[in-house]
Amino acid sequence: MARTHNLGFPRIGAKRELKFALESYWKGQSSRDELKTTGAALRSRHWQDQAALDLVPVGDFAFYDQVLDMSFTLGNLPERVQDFHGDALDNYFRVARGRSAQSAEDHAHCCGGVAAGEMTKWFDTNYHYIVPEFTAGTQFKLDASRLIEQLQEARTQAVKAKPVIIGPVTYLALGKAKDESDRLALLDRLLPVYSQLLAALAAEGVEWVQIDEPILATELEADWRHAFSTAYHALKTAPVKLLLASYFGPLRANLEWAIKLPTAGFHLDAVNARDELNSALNYLAAHKVLSLGVINGRNIWKTDLNGVLQWLQPVAERLGERLWIAPSCSLLHVPVDLDSEERLDAEVRSWLAFAKQKLVELNVLARALNEGVDTVQAELAANRAAIAARRVSPRVHNPSVKVALSRITPELGQRKSPYAERAAKQAALLKLPKFPTTTIGSFPQTAEIRHARSEYKAGRLDRQGYLAAMRTEIARSVKEQEALGLDVFVHGEAERNDMVEYFGEQLDGYAFSQFGWVQSYGSRCVKPPILFGDISRPRAMTVEWIKYAQSLTDKPMKGMLTGPVTILNWSFVRDDQPRSVSCQQLALAIRQEVLDLEKAGVRVIQIDEAALREGLPLRRAQWQEYLSWAVESFRITANGVADETQIHTHMCYSEFNDIIDSIADMDADVITIETSRSDMELLDAFEDFQYPNEIGPGVYDIHSPNIPSEEHIVQLMQKAAERVPAERLWVNPDCGLKTRQWNEVIPALTNMVKAAKTLRSQLA
Ligand SMILES: Nc1nc2c(c(=O)[nH]1)N[C@@H](CNc1ccc(C(=O)N[C@@H](CCC(=O)N[C@@H](CCC(=O)N[C@@H](CCC(=O)O)C(=O)O)C(=O)O)C(=O)O)cc1)CN2
Numbered sequence: 001m002a003r004t005h006n007l008g009f010p011r012i013g014a015k016r017e018l019k020f021a022l023e024s025y026w027k028g029q030s031s032r033d034e035l036k037t038t039g040a041a042l043r044s045r046h047w048q049d050q051a052a053l054d055l056v057p058v059g060d061f062a063f064y065d066q067v068l069d070m071s072f073t074l075g076n077l078p079e080r081v082q083d084f085h086g087d088a089l090d091n092y093f094r095v096a097r098g099r100s101a102q103s104a105e106d107h108a109h110c111c112g113g114v115a116a117g118e119m120t121k122w123f124d125t126n127y128h129y130i131v132p133e134f135t136a137g138t139q140f141k142l143d144a145s146r147l148i149e150q151l152q153e154a155r156t157q158a159v160k161a162k163p164v165i166i167g168p169v170t171y172l173a174l175g176k177a178k179d180e181s182d183r184l185a186l187l188d189r190l191l192p193v194y195s196q197l198l199a200a201l202a203a204e205g206v207e208w209v210q211i212d213e214p215i216l217a218t219e220l221e222a223d224w225r226h227a228f229s230t231a232y233h234a235l236k237t238a239p240v241k242l243l244l245a246s247y248f249g250p251l252r253a254n255l256e257w258a259i260k261l262p263t264a265g266f267h268l269d270a271v272n273a274r275d276e277l278n279s280a281l282n283y284l285a286a287h288k289v290l291s292l293g294v295i296n297g298r299n300i301w302k303t304d305l306n307g308v309l310q311w312l313q314p315v316a317e318r319l320g321e322r323l324w325i326a327p328s329c330s331l332l333h334v335p336v337d338l339d340s341e342e343r344l345d346a347e348v349r350s351w352l353a354f355a356k357q358k359l360v361e362l363n364v365l366a367r368a369l370n371e372g373v374d375t376v377q378a379e380l381a382a383n384r385a386a387i388a389a390r391r392v393s394p395r396v397h398n399p400s401v402k403v404a405l406s407r408i409t410p411e412l413g414q415r416k417s418p419y420a421e422r423a424a425k426q427a428a429l430l431k432l433p434k435f436p437t438t439t440i441g442s443f444p445q446t447a448e449i450r451h452a453r454s455e456y457k458a459g460r461l462d463r464q465g466y467l468a469a470m471r472t473e474i475a476r477s478v479k480e481q482e483a484l485g486l487d488v489f490v491h492g493e494a495e496r497n498d499m500v501e502y503f504g505e506q507l508d509g510y511a512f513s514q515f516g517w518v519q520s521y522g523s524r525c526v527k528p529p530i531l532f533g534d535i536s537r538p539r540a541m542t543v544e545w546i547k548y549a550q551s552l553t554d555k556p557m558k559g560m561l562t563g564p565v566t567i568l569n570w571s572f573v574r575d576d577q578p579r580s581v582s583c584q585q586l587a588l589a590i591r592q593e594v595l596d597l598e599k600a601g602v603r604v605i606q607i608d609e610a611a612l613r614e615g616l617p618l619r620r621a622q623w624q625e626y627l628s629w630a631v632e633s634f635r636i637t638a639n640g641v642a643d644e645t646q647i648h649t650h651m652c653y654s655e656f657n658d659i660i661d662s663i664a665d666m667d668a669d670v671i672t673i674e675t676s677r678s679d680m681e682l683l684d685a686f687e688d689f690q691y692p693n694e695i696g697p698g699v700y701d702i703h704s705p706n707i708p709s710e711e712h713i714v715q716l717m718q719k720a721a722e723r724v725p726a727e728r729l730w731v732n733p734d735c736g737l738k739t740r741q742w743n744e745v746i747p748a749l750t751n752m753v754k755a756a757k758t759l760r761s762q763l764a
């Protein structure tokens, strides 16, 4: 009898209930009890949604982030919040979001402002976690209250609970030593707290605990391998059974030793590591449970159930009771419920499965294994038909796109002249001052903008009314930029719901959902569009907006586009062709937009590649292959323009040391990057490499409500000028301003423009 379980369920809610409850609480519009009630209601609903499983995850719910939850469970709070006297949940939000010194709440508790914890991406997903902070002196202390309360809650609802925690080695690996000390030296202090935690869970009657170690999908140095051995030998006496979970990819050199660690069970991502199944079976000790992730937890496609059964049935026969089946990873990365969708095209819908549908698939597989395929004949037949229809659908295959792809030549990615020649022509045309100022694209997405768009989508505001409302916003942002005295303007992206979804909505080969929300960080969500077919651009997507914005000013207006690699990495993409092929198709489509903008007289065009660095594969061994097609796709998109047209790109995750040659290969005239929090140290890579083109190192940390002072910006730019020749420097924020408010943006940019003027008089 194969057993079914799940590694984690999306917590934001099918209608983003958690997002709205959090934001209302943060604004002081609802009480903490109301927020906690919403949390409990979501947990309860999600447990019901999973009731058909043999084991249901508990502890996967988090008010902000599961890694931050783990830090609180382990008593590892940054020193700056340890003296907080208020409610524990408020302290948790202080670490997550920071708190400016002025807020009334802080006066009430007499401890000033705190910096937010650093946020970084969770493996190769678009989810961001709060980085645990360590020093050589870090002490851990168990606080199991969250897990125990949730277990008790689950018990009253008769949930077959399997608590989920992050394992000690991954926890250390995800964190950062603030004093550059060795994180692994903390393992000996950490393990006793894990032992206490497991004992506390056992005391609640728990039999199995899922302990996540996704770091197993990366290349591990000997000391980290050793840490695994130390950790799991120390925990083997715990009074619970441990299911050690690896996901997001194959284990390669880690497979043999990891599966032989002394745990009662092991979870293998059998979607991404199917080729490791036989070895896993060979290494598996006779008593051990093998959990196989047979349903893709990272995409939205229906599983080929008949295909899975073909290879899974013999495994089930061999393992009997010791086989568990599950999604490949937590379902955090997929939307909740396909049934909510009212407008999806019926054909495309028939190919899809969201979280709830994936669990139904799992159940069909389990019944086929346990009760015989005859008992699920109808389900298997329907699945077979859907999979077959998708494979041959004319909606998926567009011969003219395939022809265009076959005609790609290296010349397509080649600018006409080298940077130095282009730069001279652009300077003559644009006549910018030294230290030119600009912003990254978006201005605040105000409640009015979002409201107008939702009225438009609901049919209560007509197209003319919507266009007029967005034009008013664009005009406002142009006026503000005139008043600020910026040099290169942006239109502000008011008309875009998201930098990726906006393009997905306008390209053929894409579908988009109404409620397909996925958490990106905290209360912020994205609705990744669904790339299902060959991509083409039926008509220009941005030209009218940019032309309108340009008509309002004599300053150069940047055309604003999202690049192919970022669109790819932040979409749900096809699983029936390599990512590189989808990326090239996107490149050809966005290239047309670039050329149309140029034709419309736009002199500066920015092509955002925020997710290029982020999209690096988990294993270094695969980096080169990825970088080569990713950079080539960018070059195809960007490099068809005349020398006089200035191409910008933007990246917000700027740890470029290992890939600076690829960044230079993109050959953008200007790159704007995130650097303010690293005190310009991230520019070292550019200095060492002697990066040849222009750079705008961010001087305003847009993730924080704090307003940077003129002096601070001048100082940062002086540091930048020590590393990059001043004549190649731009002055700009770290990233777009969509999540900020105008009353923060205006003073910050005022200081930025003043700083640029000071720099011109000092250094020029
Ligand atoms: N795709 C993507 N990934 C990214 C980023 C990014 O910008 N895009 N940035 C980095 C950080 N991640 C981020 C992810 C999301 C947001 C963000 O602001 N998300 C918004 C939603 C953006 C959106 O799609 N907005 C829609 C829907 C807005 C909305 O919620 N409307 C209300 C209605 C409001 C009303 O009627 O008054 C509703 O639908 O209920 C729109 O503008 O049209 C949010 O969660 O609040 C920011 C950063 C990394 N990854």
Ligand SMILES: [Zn+2]
Pocket: 440, 610, 650, 651, 652, 734, 735, 736
């Ligand atoms: Zn950015």
